[in-house]
Amino acid sequence: MKKYSAFSLLRHAASYNRNWEQAWRSPQPKRKYDVIIVGGGGHGLATAYYLAKEHGIRNVAVLEKGWIGGGNTGRNTTIVRSNYLWTEASLLYEKSMKLWEGLSQDLNYNVMFSQRGVYNLGHSLQDMRDIERRVSANRLNGIDAEIVGPEEIKAAIPCINTSKDARYPILGASLQRRAGVARHDAVAWGFARAADAYGVDIIQQCEVTGLNRSGGRITGVQTTRGSIEADKVGAVVAGNASVLASMAELRLPIESHPLQAFVSEPLKPVLDTVVMSGAVHGYVSQSDKGELVIGAGIDSYTGYGQRGSFQTIEHAMQAMIELFPSFSRVRMLRLWGGIVDVSPDACPIISKTPVEGLYFNCGWGTGGFKATPGSGWAFAHTIAQNDPHELNAPFDLRRFSSGALIDEHGAAAVAH
Amino acid sequence: MLLIKCPWCGERDESEFSYGGEGGLSRPENPDALSDEQWADYLFMRKNPRGQHHELWNHARGCRRWFNVERDTETYGIASSYPINSKQ
Numbered sequence: 366m367k368k369y370s371a372f373s374l375l376r377h378a379a380s381y382n383r384n385w386e387q388a389w390r391s392p393q394p395k396r397k398y399d400v401i402i403v404g405g406g407g408h409g410l411a412t413a414y415y416l417a418k419e420h421g422i423r424n425v426a427v428l429e430k431g432w433i434g435g436g437n438t439g440r441n442t443t444i445v446r447s448n449y450l451w452t453e454a455s456l457l458y459e460k461s462m463k464l465w466e467g468l469s470q471d472l473n474y475n476v477m478f479s480q481r482g483v484y485n486l487g488h489s490l491q492d493m494r495d496i497e498r499r500v501s502a503n504r505l506n507g508i509d510a511e512i513v514g515p516e517e518i519k520a521a522i523p524c525i526n527t528s529k530d531a532r533y534p535i536l537g538a539s540l541q542r543r544a545g546v547a548r549h550d551a552v553a554w555g556f557a558r559a560a561d562a563y564g565v566d567i568i569q570q571c572e573v574t575g576l577n578r579s580g581g582r583i584t585g586v587q588t589t590r591g592s593i594e595a596d597k598v599g600a601v602v603a604g605n606a607s608v609l610a611s612m613a614e615l616r617l618p619i620e621s622h623p624l625q626a627f628v629s630e631p632l633k634p635v636l637d638t639v640v641m642s643g644a645v646h647g648y649v650s651q652s653d654k655g656e657l658v659i660g661a662g663i664d665s666y667t668g669y670g671q672r673g674s675f676q677t678i679e680h681a682m683q684a685m686i687e688l689f690p691s692f693s694r695v696r697m698l699r700l701w702g703g704i705v706d707v708s709p710d711a712c713p714i715i716s717k718t719p720v721e722g723l724y725f726n727c728g729w730g731t732g733g734f735k736a737t738p739g740s741g742w743a744f745a746h747t748i749a750q751n752d753p754h755e756l757n758a759p760f761d762l763r764r765f766s767s768g769a770l771i772d773e774h775g776a777a778a779v780a781h
Numbered sequence: 782m783l784l785i786k787c788p789w790c791g792e793r794d795e796s797e798f799s800y801g802g803e804g805g806l807s808r809p810e811n812p813d814a815l816s817d818e819q820w821a822d823y824l825f826m827r828k829n830p831r832g833q834h835h836e837l838w839n840h841a842r843g844c845r846r847w848f849n850v851e852r853d854t855e856t857y858g859i860a861s862s863y864p865i866n867s868k869q
Contacts, residue, residue: 607829618825620802621854665800666783669831669855674782676796709825766821 366562369473388554389561394568397594398426400748401586403573403609404602405429407438407549408726408733410556410567411741412599412748414472417563419742420749425565426595427557428588430572434553437603440671440703441734442626442648442660444639446483446544448510450499453759453771454712455506460756461739462508462543468738474555476547477653483544483639484518486688488533492644496539503541513540524635524691532687533645546639546650552737576612576723583613583722599724599748601740604669604704606727613720617727618765619706622663623673624731625681627700631655635691645684657695659685663705663731672702705731710770715743715753716762724748725762783857787840788848788864801837803827804849831855838862 367373367386377385400416402409405427416422427433445465447458469475487493496512503510514537515527527535557567568590575587576598585594600609604621632655641648646662661681664673678700686693708714708728713736715726726744729736743757753761764770783795809815809823828834834854839847849867851860 605831607827608831611828611830616822616826617829618821618827620827620829621831666836666852667802667829667834667854668857670857674795676782676794765825766817768817 366473366558388558389567392566392568394426394571394588394590394593395566397585398566399424399595400597400599401425401593401595402427403586403598403600404436405433405553405557405567405569406436406601406603407434407552407556407737408603408729408740408744409599409601410553410560411738412601412726412744413565413567413741414556414560414563415742415745416749417560417565419745422749423564425560426593427560427565427567428571428573428586428593429567429569430589432569433557433567434550437703437705437733438549438553438737440626440701441549442650442658443546443549443734444483444544444641444648444650445478445547445735446541447508447735448483448485448499448503448539448541448544449773450502451771451773452502452506454773455503455508457739457743457756457760458736459506459508460742461736464738464742465547466543468552468555472555472559474551474558476551476555478545478547480543480545481638481650482540482542483641484513484522484538484540486518486538486640486642486644487536488642488644489536493536496537500539509541509543511540511542513538522636522638522640524689525640526688526690533642533684535688544639548653549734556737556741573609573612576609576720578613578720581719581721583720597722597724597748599726599744601726601744603706603727603729603733606706606725610725613718613723615718615720617714617725617762618709619728620667621669621704621706622666623668623670623702624661624663624705625673625678625700625702626658626660627678627697628652628659629657629692629695630698632657632695640688642684642688645688647681647684647688649685649689656698657692663707669704670702671704705729705733707731709765711773712771713740713760714762715740715747715757715760717747717751717753718762783859785838785850785859786862787843787846788862789844789846790840793840793843797840797842799839799841801839801847803829804835804837833860837865
């Protein structure tokens with residue numbers, strides 16, 4: 366891998382940018398790998414990267430049925446934060462946040478991580494009590510968090526409606542200043558390029574159609590490009606987790622729902638931070654191109670269609686216009702849906718399974734993007750050591766029978 | 782938006798309904814006799830199929846009755862809907 370730098374930009378400019386090398390190879394699948402990662406989204410690519418980097422396992426393939434980063438990695442609203450309520454969750458997301466803070470340097474790829482702050486609005490007395498509790502919990506866990514009042518919010522975000530007679534009055538917010546956004550495509554590309562440099566094979570348009578097992582152990586996968594042997598298989602397929610699990614006769618506590626988001630026409634700078642409201646099911650930031658990026662809540666029904674119902678969009682839009690009256694005449698350009706894998710406690714599953722050598726990383730629901738590096742880091746550890754790291758040990762599949770759920774619905778359910 | 786046929790009221794917009802998740806789940810007769818794994822299977826584990834799905838809906842802003850729906854989770858096409866205590 367040739368290093369990207371200011372110098373390389375200048376050098377390639379001199380040759381009219383015609384000689385950039387490919388960022389990653391497109392190899393033919395080998396007969397056998399030490400580890401196969403199913404799913405070439407951010408989490409899968411990060412897993413492969415940390416397997417190679419932290420654990421020296423480089424005979425790895427990432428199998429992607431479409432193109433890398435074409436699923437939920439390219440469909441989220443790019444928000445990164447770590448202000449979760451419970452210690453287990455906040456430590457995992459904070460690990461991710463720490464990795465984000467050095468990620469562009471680590472990958473030698475600009476992921477455009479911008480720590481512009483995230484406001485979580487409170488609209489009622491109970492919202493504010495919950496915010497106080499969450500902010501206090503965050504601080505006890507060493508995560509930056511503060512409470513701001515309506516005046517401070519108005520000063521920081523002049524276009525927001527903080528009047529007392531608003532449909533959703535703003536009583537205050539929690540603010541995490543280290544939180545922000547990153548460019549989601551660059552995250553997939555950066556991990557792909559860095560993993561490829563370690564020798565990881567990234568194989569696109571290769572759909573897994575079956576999991577080969579023998580005597581309770583995984584032996585490989587069947588794909589649309591033939592059978593591939595593997596000692597270990599890690600599945601990171603978000604909304605399709607249940608489909609893949611059923612190939613090994615496993616049942617997961619997952620329901621797949623459509624989650625929609627949309628962007629507006631580009632505007633001049635109007636919002637230099639991220640505003641989220643769990644109570645009204647909406648969140649908004651402004652991209653570097655000037656588009657308002659707005660996310661809705663999930664559609665109520667399960668679905669794999671990567672699209673949802675208009676009423677859900679209308680609901681999010683109504684809330685946005687109430688919060689930001691000046692957005693009412695902005696036109697929306699594009700709208701899309703992703704399939705999110707929602708778990709009963711709104712927390713992920715990063716775990717071994719009853720099938721030896723088969724690992725699952727799923728259940729991130731509506732909030733997986735922020736966890737991309739931390740999820741890959743913890744999953745790589747779990748696969749390499751055949752044992753979870755202490756950070757992801759609480760996120761075992763067995764918590765649903767032991768009862769040790771990590772109930773993040775209050776802090777995380779909707780607003781991501 | 783889905784157009785859902787309530788067996789009692791006919792076709793209505795999705796916004797009149799609430800989703801009830803996977804259908805055909807019945808509470809075990811004697812939960813005390815179950816292992817933790819069996820109880821977790823009833824409580825949390827779901828088929829979540831890609832394709833035909835038997836599910837429950839409630840006509841919450843209408844007659845308020847529960848009923849069964851057979852829906853394709855990939856195309857969202859609804860094959861049939863029928864009352865709660867009947868077989869298709």
